[in-house]
Amino acid sequence: MNELRISVALFPWFLYVYMYTVSFYQYISKKGFADTDEPLLFATAFIVLWIERQSIIASFRGVTVGYPLYGFFLLCFGLIVYIAGQLYPVIYLEIWGLFIIGSGLVMSLAPKEYVKSAVFIGVAGTVLVVMGRIAPYMLSSELAKGLASVSSHMLSATLFPVTYNGVTLYFGPYSAEVAHACSGMNSIFSLLALSVIYLREGISRKLWHIVILVALVIPIAVVTNLLRVISLVIITWYFGNRYAQGIYHDLAGIIVFVIALVFLAAIDKVMYGVYKKSNNGYKK
Template sequence: MNIRPHASWFPWLLFALMAFHSAARYTLFNPSFGNSDEPLLYVILVVVLWIERSSITVSLLGQGRGNLLSGLALLGFGWVLYTAGRLYPAMILEIWGLFVIAAGLLGTLAPEQYRRSAFFIALSGTIIVLIGWIAPQLLSSNLALAIATVSAKMISATLFPVVANGVILYFGPYSAEVTKACSGMNSIFSLTALSVLYLRESAQRKPWHILVLVACVLPVAILTNLFRVISLVLATQYIGENFAQGLFHDMTGIFVFIVALLILALIDRFLFQASKGYKQTGNKAHADNQV
């Protein structure tokens, strides 16, 4: 069964308001949101929708027919997830619901040939949410311990003494705990998912390019979160604990995530240039042999 969408921008406007209200509820109106990296999933939602921007633009303009059956199935499932997240409350369910609702809107309002994009949004959201939800709970403790140990050694060797006892850092009259959010485990899996999604934008990447880019996620996430821990220790020591554990703590989590994305983008660009240079060198050598 098909429908002809009218005023297709209006459902997307409602979706944007829902997403903004959900994000504001767990960030702007929640002073403790910096204790978890889960709000970064809102950033991933935006990135996924940006990847499918051409399909969404078509659905906004109402240029085609959508599939009512599959679209409403996705909308219904997404609405159940979102409502459960609101009632529980559970941010992870709200974000998952937003992914699936966006997929349902696209499946309903965009032409049939864009159905693959709708299911891509739903599937990517499901995978990203589940990975970002389960994996950090299982693996973050060891990484937090390593981050604390390295941070203490680096600061002690250059600035002032810091002692690491497990995941607790002791310096001067202060102490700081390297939590799950500061360890970077959430960022690692979010960046992994994003790097894989990012590859969908182009079919020009070779298999070795993809493997190198994904392999860089772990060191990039660790290094950026190591910088976050060091900056928090320095802010506590030189400015004060109230400043370091307030808005500065929350903003550094977002900042290092964005920096990690930019670093991965630069690595991706470098790999493109290296591949292009190698290809040109190979072509030149081949031409010389022909002569």
């Protein structure tokens, strides 16, 4: 009987693996790895499911099911989103659909004590796709203009005169454009992906603690990328354009991303430490 349950439970997961593989293959065959963020969507989906591997294993071998009705609705919704992403095609819809389908499978097939795992898979996918990609893209042009303006004023007030027009900075014989990648958009998605995983794998936190940390991802990404823009302008001014646009340009992106992670971890540690002392061990 247990072997029969295992075989029945494995079938929808085999279909899930097939859907994931087809989406990944279709994407790589068309675009390759030219975009640094979109392939990360597939990697993040895999990592989230790996984190919740115990719930997936439990769905193979559990003697009881979870919430099949809720799981069925999640599966239907996830399939609709996934198919819509295939038809248009929109890779973000495909990935979101895969997250929701995975959530529905755990919700339906795993025992009830794994309901939090099912919720985490669905919420993680929604946060990463909606907040990490769609919302920032809607704001990208305004953020780039804002970074150009702030950088211009800060540099003019402290080091050397800088003017701006839209997203372009002018200083001496040089000009620099605050492109999409420098406005914080790429960092926002990457930080969200890592912070969601970090929050799940780390110490227990209250809901408000998690909400605050996720909400801080966007301002932290923007501030650290402001530092990136300023540093690139300074390097260009003192050492020339070829230095700023060479290896330092790529290295600066990595550095500010690491700094952003350190900021996020430091804020998390401070919040946890303060409220642990004031709330008798930070009990749930």
